Amino acid sequence: MDNRPIGVMDSGVGGLTVAKVLHERYPDEGIVFLGDSKRNPYGERSREEIGRFAGEIKEFLLSKNVKMIIIACNTISFNVPPSFxxxxxxxxxxxxxxxxxxxxxxxxxxxxxxxxxxxxHKNYLEKKFPHVELVEVPCDGVAAAIEQGKEENFISSLVLEAAKEYHALGIDAGYWACTHYPLAPEAFRKALPGVPFIDPALPTVEKGMDILKASDALAGEKGTSHFYFTDELTHAAPLVQRLFGPVTVEKTNLLGV
Structure with missing residues (x-):
């Protein structure tokens, strides 16, 4: 067993959707979460910037003696180099x-x-589901709007605009390939009524926990959780406490923030 916490990293509050699944499925595991809310959104940044920022988050989590790091952010996951x-x-x-x-x-x-x-996502899914038509929908501003706690109607209008522009109005299902999006499910349903959406949080958590199980590194006693953000906590703290209860939420600094 290994009672060290699990690190969870994101560009802001979106990764809380993955941390929540981790907490529900493995309640004994402690979590150290860091969301780089000050520099959010990452989704419109260059690959070089994303990689540099992600490296700073990783170093912060390693300094907290975590036993594993889950990148609870698609933008980071698929823009960092293999060496990450x-x-x-x-x-x-x-x-x-x-x-x-x-x-x-x-x-x-x-x-x-x-x-x-x-x-x-497209390259992977077209091999797994060769008979399914895949439509990529870059959602400009949606993650930032969710991060800032914008109203549901505003977020929904952004989703609908993107769906129209990229010919996604006739889809049978949607894939939330950004961890912020499950925080605003009704906005997506309002834009695309009747369309079921898929959240990859659970398979992500299980992928990580399979690694810990294989090395007998699950927690043997209940751990504590700490949530850190690089910007003011006006929106983040109430969200964390709604999802996780009375846990520690703090503002922290990174090298470039």
Whole structure:
């Protein structure tokens, strides 16, 4: 067993959707979460910037003596170099291995522009589901709007605008390829009524926990959780406490912030 916490990293509050699944499925595991809310959104940044910022978050989490790091952010997961996951502490990227509802003929992949540019989701899914039409939908401003706590109607209008522009109005299912998006499910449902959306948080968590199970590194006693953000906590703290209860939420600094 290993009672050290699990590190969870994101560009802001979106990664809380993955941390929540981790907390629900493995309640004994302590969590150290860091969201770089000051520099959010990452989705419109260059790959070089994303990699540099992600490296600073990783170093922060390693300084907290974590036993594993989950990258709870698609933009980071698919824009960092392969060397990012190297080292004695396992680093787990967002899972691409999802299941689709039956009879899905057209799938919309909703993600930040930076994630879409990598085509990671499309390249993986077109091999797994060769008979499904895949539509990539870069959602400009949606993650930022969720991060800032904008109204549901505003977020929905952004989603609908992107869906129209990239011909996703006729999809049978949608894939939330950004961890911010499950925080605003009604906005997506309002824009695309009747469309089921897939959240990869659970397969991501299980991918990481399989690594810990294989090395007998699950927690043997209940751990504590700490949540850190690089910007003011006006929006983040109430969200964390709504999802996780009375836990510690603090503002912290990174090298470039």
């Amino acid at each position: 996951t190297e080292g004695p502490v396992p680093v787990v990227k967002m899972s691409l291995d999802i299941d689709l509802p039956g009879e899905t003929k057209k799938l919309g992949i909703f993600a930040t522009p930076a994630s879409i540019r990598t085509h990671a």
